Amino acid sequence: xxxxxxxxxxxxxxxxxxxxxxxxxxxxxxxxxxxxxxxxxxxxxxxxxxxxxxxxxxxxxxxxxxxxxxxxxxxxxxxxxxxxxxxxxxxxxxxxxxxxxxxxxxxxxxxxxxxxxxxxxxxxxxxxxxxxxxxxxxxxxxxxxxxxxxxxxxxxxxxxxxxxxxxxxxxxxxxxxxxxxx
Numbered sequence: 001x002x003x004x005x006x007x008x009x010x011x012x013x014x015x016x017x018x019x020x021x022x023x024x025x026x027x028x029x030x031x032x033x034x035x036x037x038x039x040x041x042x043x044x045x046x047x048x049x050x051x052x053x054x055x056x057x058x059x060x061x062x063x064x065x066x067x068x069x070x071x072x073x074x075x076x077x078x079x080x081x082x083x084x085x086x087x088x089x090x091x092x093x094x095x096x097x098x099x100x101x102x103x104x105x106x107x108x109x110x111x112x113x114x115x116x117x118x119x120x121x122x123x124x125x126x127x128x129x130x131x132x133x134x135x136x137x138x139x140x141x142x143x144x145x146x147x148x149x150x151x152x153x154x155x156x157x158x159x160x161x162x163x164x165x166x167x168x169x170x171x172x173x174x175x176x177x178x179x180x181x182x
Contacts, residue, residue: 039090039117041070050084051103063089065137068117071097071128078102083110083132091117091140094124094148105132105154113137122167124148136161144169 042063049056051069056062063069071094078099091114094101103112111133118140121128124147131153144150144167152173156163160179165171 040067041093042067042089043074044069044071044081046074046076048079048081050082051087052084056081065113065115066090068093070095071101073097075099075101078126080104082106083112086111086113088113088115088137089117090115091120092128093117093120094126094128096123096125098126100127100129102129103132108133108154111135114140116140118142118163119144119150121145121148121150121169124169127151129153133157135159136163140164141166142171143167144171 040063042061043058044051045056045058047056052062054060054062058074065088067089068091069089071092073096075097078097078101080102081104083103083105087110089112105112112130113135114137116138119128119142122143122145124145127149129151133154134152134156136156136158139162141164142150144165146168149170150172152171153175155176155178156173157178163177
């Protein structure tokens with residue numbers, strides 16, 4: 001006589017028990033789509049193409065609000081580069097490019113919006129100059145290491161955000177610090 005197996009519960013009930021699990025799994029999958037993306041370092045390519053152009057960046061992706069624009073050893077000489085259009089990033093970091101970095105807005109009509117990560121030159125070995133309007137989009141720090149310097153040649157719009165400038169390097173802001181926007 002072969003053993004007979006009896007289900008622990010009727011098939012209709014088993015199906016009902018699996019539905020909440022499937023619904024929960026579907027809900028978690030949908031919820032994960034709404035989570036914010038983590039910041040990525042987007043590396044500046046070795047060229048002087050406008051920062052808002054995809055050809056200016058390794059991988060062909062212009063950094064956006066959730067990203068940090070990174071200037072590193074990919075740059076084999078100093079560069080002077082234009083914004084091109086309004087440009088927004090989570091932050092800007094310079095590490096070890098071969099020469100000075102200069103970011104310009106020759107039209108004086110575009111803005112560089114910096115979010116919470118601010119400017120990080122703590123590992124920089126070259127100076128950074130920004131000759132463009134800077135808009136703060138969050139409380140942030142601009143940190144300058146002893147082997148670097150930061151020069152700001154355009155107005156800085158604080159918009160009620162707190163800006164902390166620190167580090168052992170030199171920082172020079174030659175234009176207005178504006179409390180409002182625009």
